[in-house]
Amino acid sequence: MSREQVFTLEATPLKYGRGAAGDAGWELERLGVTKAMLVSDPGVVAAGITDRVRQAIEASGIDVEVWSSARVEPTADSFAEAAAFAVDGGFDGFVGLGGGSSIDTAKVSDLIATHGGEIMEYVNPPVGEGRKPPSPLKPLLAIPTTCGSGAEATTVAILDIPEQKVKTGISHRYLRPNQAIVDPSLTESLPAEVVASCGLDVICHAAESYIAKPFSSRDAPDSPGDRPPYQGATPISDIWSAKALEYGGRYLRDAVAGDVEARGWMMLAASLAGIGFGAAGVHIPHACAYPIAGLKHEYQPAGYPDDHPFVPHGQSVIVTAPAAFRFTYDADPERHHRVASLLTGEPAEGIDALPDALTELMRDVGAPMGIGELGYGIEDVDDLVEGALKQQRLLVIAPREAGAEDLGAILRASL
Ligand SMILES: [Fe+2]
Numbered sequence: 047m048s049r050e051q052v053f054t055l056e057a058t059p060l061k062y063g064r065g066a067a068g069d070a071g072w073e074l075e076r077l078g079v080t081k082a083m084l085v086s087d088p089g090v091v092a093a094g095i096t097d098r099v100r101q102a103i104e105a106s107g108i109d110v111e112v113w114s115s116a117r118v119e120p121t122a123d124s125f126a127e128a129a130a131f132a133v134d135g136g137f138d139g140f141v142g143l144g145g146g147s148s149i150d151t152a153k154v155s156d157l158i159a160t161h162g163g164e165i166m167e168y169v170n171p172p173v174g175e176g177r178k179p180p181s182p183l184k185p186l187l188a189i190p191t192t193c194g195s196g197a198e199a200t201t202v203a204i205l206d207i208p209e210q211k212v213k214t215g216i217s218h219r220y221l222r223p224n225q226a227i228v229d230p231s232l233t234e235s236l237p238a239e240v241v242a243s244c245g246l247d248v249i250c251h252a253a254e255s256y257i258a259k260p261f262s263s264r265d266a267p268d269s270p271g272d273r274p275p276y277q278g279a280t281p282i283s284d285i286w287s288a289k290a291l292e293y294g295g296r297y298l299r300d301a302v303a304g305d306v307e308a309r310g311w312m313m314l315a316a317s318l319a320g321i322g323f324g325a326a327g328v329h330i331p332h333a334c335a336y337p338i339a340g341l342k343h344e345y346q347p348a349g350y351p352d353d354h355p356f357v358p359h360g361q362s363v364i365v366t367a368p369a370a371f372r373f374t375y376d377a378d379p380e381r382h383h384r385v386a387s388l389l390t391g392e393p394a395e396g397i398d399a400l401p402d403a404l405t406e407l408m409r410d411v412g413a414p415m416g417i418g419e420l421g422y423g424i425e426d427v428d429d430l431v432e433g434a435l436k437q438q439r440l441l442v443i444a445p446r447e448a449g450a451e452d453l454g455a456i457l458r459a460s461l
Pocket residue numbers: 195247251332359363
């Protein structure tokens with residue numbers, strides 16, 4: 047079988063700047079939308095943001111109905127509730143307004159409203175059936191209100207499957223929003239803990255995609271449709287990921303401390319990283335993050351709604367990153383040095399450079415320093431490994447093959 051020689055870059059058209067959310071109606075009109083479902087969550091409603099955007103949409107003469115029950119860390123059930131609303135509503139366009147969960151909920155609502163079927167049919171195998179949508183969805187406008195998920199730029203919707211104690215996703219290029227509006231003024235009221243978790247997620251997106259194995263190390267697909275959304279690092283994804291790392295290192299600490307301008311830069315970094323990892327993919331820390339978030343629901347994070355215990359996504363990702371990048375170091379030391387150097391703004395060398403840069407940043411922004419703080423002990427490692435191994439879609443682009451023993455060692459080192 048021959049090696050892959052082709053790579054792609056698809057990016058969501060992006061509109062960035064303070065006040066840009068006021069263009070929501072104009073953008074929907076441009077996309078031909080006359081009746082929109084606006085997906086949001088209770089926190090975004092309470093901050094007054096949902097009303098502002100709804101008014102901006104109505105001012106363009108577009109009908110809009112708000113569905114504001116998007117849940118942080120969505121499940122198939124919460125997706126299904128939104129999808130049922132979408133099917134009943136007869137909408138010809140969708141808006142995801144909020145964190146990654148609201149935007150992902152809008153993606154799935156659009157998918158089911160356009161093509162029907164059950165959510166689990168579309169979920170990535172082996173958890174679901176991996177059904178592919180046959181044609182593009184209805185227009186989707188994404189308006190993030192956090193500085194982290196990059197969901198406005200990606201082709202995935204992540205969900206928690208509590209029955210199987212795993213988090214996984216639906217991923218297809220048609221899920222990518224048709225337009226993103228990134229407005230830094232929407233992040234002003236975000237709690238510091240949320241900014242920290244989101245920002246660490248951004249840094250992992252960028253670091254994992256930059257360190258992913260090169261696209262050219264994959265086998266060529268039999269047909270273009272079989273080319274995976276996560277291709278491995280490409281010369282173009284590197285550009286986006288590197289810039290996001292530079293901004294993350296420079297602005298995350300100030301953003302957590304409440305600096306509005308730094309929050310704006312982190313929002314931009316989230317979108318840049320979203321484009322980078324949307325093409326290249328993420329691997330070991332994200333593969334471990336899904337069982338870390340999915341296996342136990344005991345941790346109650348500060349700064350988040352206290353309606354159900356959960357591990358915020360960014361925290362679940364960052365906790366294994368130092369050990370994961372120590373494991374991958376030998377695959378390409380130069381790339382690990384480069385990531386450390388982009389984060390710190392200084393020359394970096396050696397196996398500890400990147401893990402050290404990450405732990406310093408985690409400490410500075412008050413992140414949990416390991417999976418022990420999230421409620422896990424040595425006795426949970428086997429179950430976590432089992433969950434991480436289900437994320438083959440991610441693990442295949444790790445620069446070094448990570449089997450059960452390797453993942454166990456990474457998780458033990460992350461206790
Ligand atoms: Fe992430």
